Amino acid sequence: MSCLKLGEQLQRLREAKNMSREELAQQMNVSRQAVYKWENDKGYPDIQNLLKLSEIYETTIDELIKSDSTFQDKINIDGDKKKDADEEMLHPGFYIGIGIIFLGIFLGLIFGNLIISTALNIVGTLIICFYKDILKLFRDVIKDFNQQ
Known part of the structure; x- marks a missing residue:
């Protein structure tokens, strides 16, 4: 799974647990559409949802995100925005x-x-x-x- 994007990895982990998107969404307290977006790289889960996903899938956040450079870039951009806001x-x-x-x-x-x-x-x-x-x-x- 080392070369998978976050969405592909989330989908494979969910399928390995024999869970439907609906079941995962209920367990996560999010909509089924949110799970769909995450799994199709149309959006990313926030840090709280990443924590929940790592618990459900019994993995670490690092293992979830380290192979998805797009997601890592998004995290870096958000960090830069926060830095800009601090310097404001x-x-x-x-x-x-x-x-x-x-x-x-x-x-x-x-x-x-x-x-x-x-x-x-x-x-x-x-x-x-x-x-x-x-x-x-x-x-x-x-x-x-x-x-x-």
């Missing part, structure tokens, strides 16, 4: 926005003007939330300007 908080817009918020608080305290403080706090919050969108907007405007 550390983009320059976060620090710029925090700086503007503190500047607003500082100027509000110095001048006793609540309007300046509120306005800068709103601008800082918007920069934190929409930094990448603001950069894209500026790049598009500059690109359009240079094309004219």
Whole structure:
């Protein structure tokens, strides 16, 4: 089974246990269609379902997935997305926005003007939330300007 895709391996293991897709689906608390998708490489089980499958088929997760390079690539891509999400908080817009918020608080305290403080706090919050969108907007405007 070392060269099988995950779906083929899942189907062979199920058939070796003399189980129907319906029986497996009931045991896994998923739909019969989910089992069909897994076995035909139209989708992949999540980690909890992989754990259940490894218990049912009395094998390890490693044995299930190590021969399917497509599935391994998907896992790596999902890991990269998580890494990007972790770094999302550390983009320059976060620090710029925090700086503007503190500047607003500082100027509000110095001048006793609540309007300046509120306005800068709103601008800082918007920069934190929409930094990448603001950069894209500026790049598009500059690109359009240079094309004219």
